[in-house]
Amino acid sequence: MNNKTKYDAIKIREDFPVLFQEVNGKPLVYLDNAATTQKPLSVIRKISEYYEKYNSNIHRGVHFLSQKATAEYENSREIVRRFINAKSTKEIIFLRGTTEGINLVANSFGKSNLKAGDEILISHMEHHSNIVPWQLLCEVTGAVLKVIPISDNGELDFDAYKNLLSERTKIVGIVHQSNTLGTENPVKAMAKLAHDAGAIIVVDGAQSIQHFAVDVQDLDCDFYAFSGHKLYGPTGTGVLFGKESLLSTMPPFQGGGDMIASVTFEKTIYNSLPYKFEAGTPNIEGVIALGAAIEYIEGIGLDNIYSYEKELYSYTAEKMSEYPEIKLIGSAPKKGGVFSFVIDNIHPHDIGTIFDLEGVAIRTGHLCTQPVMKRFNIPAVSRVSLGIYNTKEDIDRAAAVVKKVLEVFA
Amino acid sequence: MDNPLREIYQQVILDHNKSPQNFRVIENPTNYSEGFNPLCGDHIHIYMNIVDGKVEDISFQGNGCAISKSSASIMTTIIKGKSREDAEKYFQKFHDMVTGVETTPEEEESLGKLLVFQGVREFPARVKCASLAWHTMHSAIEGKETTISTE
Ligand SMILES: Cc1ncc(COP(=O)(O)O)c(C=O)c1O
Numbered sequence: 001m002n003n004k005t006k007y008d009a010i011k012i013r014e015d016f017p018v019l020f021q022e023v024n025g026k027p028l029v030y031l032d033n034a035a036t037t038q039k040p041l042s043v044i045r046k047i048s049e050y051y052e053k054y055n056s057n058i059h060r061g062v063h064f065l066s067q068k069a070t071a072e073y074e075n076s077r078e079i080v081r082r083f084i085n086a087k088s089t090k091e092i093i094f095l096r097g098t099t100e101g102i103n104l105v106a107n108s109f110g111k112s113n114l115k116a117g118d119e120i121l122i123s124h125m126e127h128h129s130n131i132v133p134w135q136l137l138c139e140v141t142g143a144v145l146k147v148i149p150i151s152d153n154g155e156l157d158f159d160a161y162k163n164l165l166s167e168r169t170k171i172v173g174i175v176h177q178s179n180t181l182g183t184e185n186p187v188k189a190m191a192k193l194a195h196d197a198g199a200i201i202v203v204d205g206a207q208s209i210q211h212f213a214v215d216v217q218d219l220d221c222d223f224y225a226f227s228g229h230k231l232y233g234p235t236g237t238g239v240l241f242g243k244e245s246l247l248s249t250m251p252p253f254q255g256g257g258d259m260i261a262s263v264t265f266e267k268t269i270y271n272s273l274p275y276k277f278e279a280g281t282p283n284i285e286g287v288i289a290l291g292a293a294i295e296y297i298e299g300i301g302l303d304n305i306y307s308y309e310k311e312l313y314s315y316t317a318e319k320m321s322e323y324p325e326i327k328l329i330g331s332a333p334k335k336g337g338v339f340s341f342v343i344d345n346i347h348p349h350d351i352g353t354i355f356d357l358e359g360v361a362i363r364t365g366h367l368c369t370q371p372v373m374k375r376f377n378i379p380a381v382s383r384v385s386l387g388i389y390n391t392k393e394d395i396d397r398a399a400a401v402v403k404k405v406l407e408v409f410a
Numbered sequence: 411m412d413n414p415l416r417e418i419y420q421q422v423i424l425d426h427n428k429s430p431q432n433f434r435v436i437e438n439p440t441n442y443s444e445g446f447n448p449l450c451g452d453h454i455h456i457y458m459n460i461v462d463g464k465v466e467d468i469s470f471q472g473n474g475c476a477i478s479k480s481s482a483s484i485m486t487t488i489i490k491g492k493s494r495e496d497a498e499k500y501f502q503k504f505h506d507m508v509t510g511v512e513t514t515p516e517e518e519e520s521l522g523k524l525l526v527f528q529g530v531r532e533f534p535a536r537v538k539c540a541s542l543a544w545h546t547m548h549s550a551i552e553g554k555e556t557t558i559s560t561e
Contacts (some may be wrong), residue, residue, distance in 0.1 A: 024414070347475035348450065353418065353533060356412055379474075409476070
């Protein structure tokens with residue numbers, strides 16, 4: 001992509017109307033990108049274009065509008081396929097988000113392949129959405145959930161992973177980049193080991209897909225799930241990539257319209273891939289606009305985004321280190337633009353309120369990773385998370401609020 | 411310092427946050443309950459000794475933000491020595507105040523030092539922080555076995 005052009009965050013900002021407003025009398029600074037990202041005009045316009053010009057149900061009508069909507073929807077599938085380098089659009093399933101993707105694998109693959117005594121291996125840094133579906137699966141199958149430990153700096157204990165793998169392991173579930181610690185996990189190496197042990201690997205890509213290039217064939221992962229709303233696209237959209245060889249053997253997740261080839265009361269024949277897993281009318285405008293979001297990101301180039309965010313993260317870490325009171329949670333050598341911190345004797349919720357009063361949006365709480373909180377023996381954290389439109393000025397504003405927090409609670 | 415900031419983080423609140431009152435465990439309490447605010451990870455235990463309808467002792471333990479901790483602390487100082495009925499009345503009045511229910515000047519007067527939490531109602535995201543201790547006390551008095559969650 002356009003590696004030569006200089007990254008221009010100010011110009012990118014201009015594509016995001018929501019950023020141009022005041023909050024509590026101060027210009028908004030948005031640093032909660034790991035929770036969700038803002039949407040560029042091209043995405044917003046794509047949604048209105050759909051409703052203004054060709055709203056209609058897909059895969060069902062012979063009329064013009066339906067054909068146009070279907071073509072746009074299927075075009076998004078091809079955009080996603082290219083974006084993650086899947087072999088075929090049959091491997092791209094549109095869902096509501098990462099959570100639904102993982103639940104699909106647990107229910108469809110899990111229930112038909114696991115039995116009592118089998119093991120599911122996940123890491124200590126998983127989001128609740130990559131923990132609870134597996135616990136539910138364990139409850140119905142009698143499989144056992146095992147946890148790969150993490151070190152004090154938030155790195156996955158790779159040796160422990162190797163030792164935990166065995167012929168009993170059937171599924172490995174791993175977050176590509178942690179939403180709390182920022183740690184980037186060695187998914188490719190993990191996939192190789194999982195396969196050697198006869199297990200499949202499910203990757204939670206909710207926090208990676210928007211920050212660096214993902215090639216599912218190169219990673220050789222079996223499933224890869226991500227959410228549109230964290231990728232500058234609409235909420236209520238998500239993608240599950242699954243290898244065709246696995247998807248074709250799996251039973252449907254939900255039954256209904258669109259997922260069938262023929263229905264009689266005696267026997268129903270399921271539709272082919274990927275439609276077998278897309279029951280009912282989907283989030284049509286969302287999926288179409290997700291295609292626009294991916295094209296927008298490709299226009300900037302993920303390699304450019306990766307190096308820019310890396311540089312901005314270094315700046316954040318440097319700025320924040322000016323306050324000895326701040327304790328960083330998660331300092332793996334390989335990590336993305338997530339700065340989670342605690343300050344002794346000041347609760348994150350108080351920090352969040354003061355940030356908000358200063359017009360700076362950050363996230364506070366357990367971040368849907370309660371086991372991580374427990375691991376570091378803290379009730380909650382405050383998190384600054386970076387996106388493509390953030391600037392050094394944004395970080396300066398955040399650092400200035402930290403000063404204020406320390407003054408109030410002096 | 412900005413006004414809205416001082417509106418919520420009043421000095422009394424900051425003081426109680428730093429040195430909370432009755433921040434201890436009561437062994438073998440007559441009444442006990444546990445409260446959670448899953449949104450921010452707040453977790454509180456309320457211990458009470460209620461003898462002949464009177465709150466002889468009340469204490470709390472747990473982990474929380476300045477608003478929830480100071481609210482628990484001030485609550486214990488008010489409830490200690492009151493009758494069970496009065497404790498419940500204070501719960502109702504406090505609840506009305508932070509959720510912005512219309513109150514008469516007399517009612518406001520009777521809230522006394524609890525009025526420092528009036529600013530909280532301008533911060534909808536923080537109302538639960540202020541009321542967690544009170545809900546937990548209420549459930550301790552009622553002797554419910556269930557844990558309280560403000561979500
Ligand atoms: C690492 C990680 N996994 C999964 C999810 C769940 O994503 P969603 O709520 O969009 O399904 C999130 C987002 O909250 C996340 O950060």
